[in-house]
Amino acid sequence: MTASPPMLQVRQLTTTLGARGPEILSGVDLALGSGEVLGVVGESGSGKSMLALSIMGLLPHPIMVRNGQVHLQGQDLLALPPRQMRALRGKDVAMIFQEPMTSLNPVMRVGQQIGEVLRWHLSLQGDAARAEGIALLRRVEMPDPQRQIDAYPHELSGGMRQRVMIAMALAGRPRLLIADEPTTALDVTIQSQILNLLRKLQQDSGMSVLLITHDLGVIAEMCDRVAVMYAGRVVEQGAVLDIFDRPAHPYTRGLLASRPKISAGAQWLSTIDGTVPALGQMGPGCSFAPRCPLARTACTSVPALREVGPEHQAACVVPFETAVTA
Numbered sequence: 001m002t003a004s005p006p007m008l009q010v011r012q013l014t015t016t017l018g019a020r021g022p023e024i025l026s027g028v029d030l031a032l033g034s035g036e037v038l039g040v041v042g043e044s045g046s047g048k049s050m051l052a053l054s055i056m057g058l059l060p061h062p063i064m065v066r067n068g069q070v071h072l073q074g075q076d077l078l079a080l081p082p083r084q085m086r087a088l089r090g091k092d093v094a095m096i097f098q099e100p101m102t103s104l105n106p107v108m109r110v111g112q113q114i115g116e117v118l119r120w121h122l123s124l125q126g127d128a129a130r131a132e133g134i135a136l137l138r139r140v141e142m143p144d145p146q147r148q149i150d151a152y153p154h155e156l157s158g159g160m161r162q163r164v165m166i167a168m169a170l171a172g173r174p175r176l177l178i179a180d181e182p183t184t185a186l187d188v189t190i191q192s193q194i195l196n197l198l199r200k201l202q203q204d205s206g207m208s209v210l211l212i213t214h215d216l217g218v219i220a221e222m223c224d225r226v227a228v229m230y231a232g233r234v235v236e237q238g239a240v241l242d243i244f245d246r247p248a249h250p251y252t253r254g255l256l257a258s259r260p261k262i263s264a265g266a267q268w269l270s271t272i273d274g275t276v277p278a279l280g281q282m283g284p285g286c287s288f289a290p291r292c293p294l295a296r297t298a299c300t301s302v303p304a305l306r307e308v309g310p311e312h313q314a315a316c317v318v319p320f321e322t323a324v325t326a
């Protein structure tokens with residue numbers, strides 16, 4: 001018997017600024033199983049959103065996929081004609097963004113916007129679409145869905161707008177949901193409500209979720225596995241527990257050490273000095289080298305991901321045991 005393909009398999013994905021421009025993503029490899037929640041974490045500019053947009057076929061011109069593969073349950077998304085990709089987007093794969101106001105149409109009522117997704121993907125119209133719209137709002141725990149279905153986006157709070165976005169994403173009953181910083185623009189109490197909602201919806205529906213965040217607390221709470229990105233590459237990936245207990249890559253260790261600790265006297269234990277290199281400013285070797293406390297001569301070539309534990313990989317030349325004791 002052959003094993004069924006993973007929900008999402010990304011292989012050697014390289015995305016560039018124009019056909020000959022610098023690499024934004026460099027050889028990204030990822031796999032997401034059915035019903036799994038995979039977190040993607042990294043500092044601003046590490047390529048998280050570009051990864052999501054590459055998968056969705058929504059890269060802004062002139063950014064383009066130059067190389068690699070994106071398979072959804074074995075189906076090659078990069079080879080799909082645009083019309084088929086449009087039909088799949090919002091149905092099999094849906095995405096929610098950080099700022100719902102930029103994704104909602106300000107002059108259309110909530111019900112019309114959800115209705116468009118229902119008409120396009122499920123051929124629902126009229127009363128049936130309205131009833132399904134209200135049911136979706138109820139599913140995302142929108143207060144008073146019968147009334148809010150007739151609201152305009154500006155009449156809703158940020159948290160309620162994000163609930164509408166989640167309802168629209170769920171309308172096509174996707175197998176894969178990509179959430180790009182879905183709570184970053186919200187205040188802290190609303191953030192945790194939306195995260196709890198996403199977790200509940202994922203568990204109820206069994207959909208796979210790719211959850212992008214710069215917040216390791218969100219990863220710990222929500223995800224089964226995590227991929228750590230730095231300067232357009234995955235530098236470490238594995239089960240959340242393994243990565244938190246035994247981080248192998250100096251960058252992951254820096255991120256973990258930078259987490260705010262409520263119990264500690266100081267608010268921040270440490271930070272990683274420096275910033276993610278700007279596009280086209282990467283040196284020839286390991287892109288983390290200018291910030292890395294363990295950098296050495298061998299780091300002048302780009303390290304590949306290698307096994308450092310069961311289903312745990314890191315891209316660093318320093319042997320794992322040396323790294324964790326350094």
Ligand SMILES: Nc1ncnc2c1ncn2[C@@H]1O[C@H](COP(=O)(O)OP(=O)(O)OP(=O)(O)O)[C@@H](O)[C@H]1O
Pocket residue numbers: 017024042043044045046047048049050051060063214278279
């Ligand atoms: N429209 C664009 N044109 C050119 N370069 C871009 C564009 N959008 C992003 N980039 C560059 O691509 C790289 C990856 O950006 P990306 O937005 O994916 O980062 P990110 O990890 O999502 O960051 P953040 O946490 O701030 O959302 C960065 O160097 C960024 O400057």
Ligand code: SF4
Pocket residue numbers: 249250251286287288289290292293294295296298299303315316317318
């Ligand atoms: S390869 Fe070298 S520079 Fe890169 S993370 Fe490992 S030790 Fe640091």
Ligand SMILES: [Mg+2]
Pocket residue numbers: 048049050180
């Ligand atoms: Mg982003």
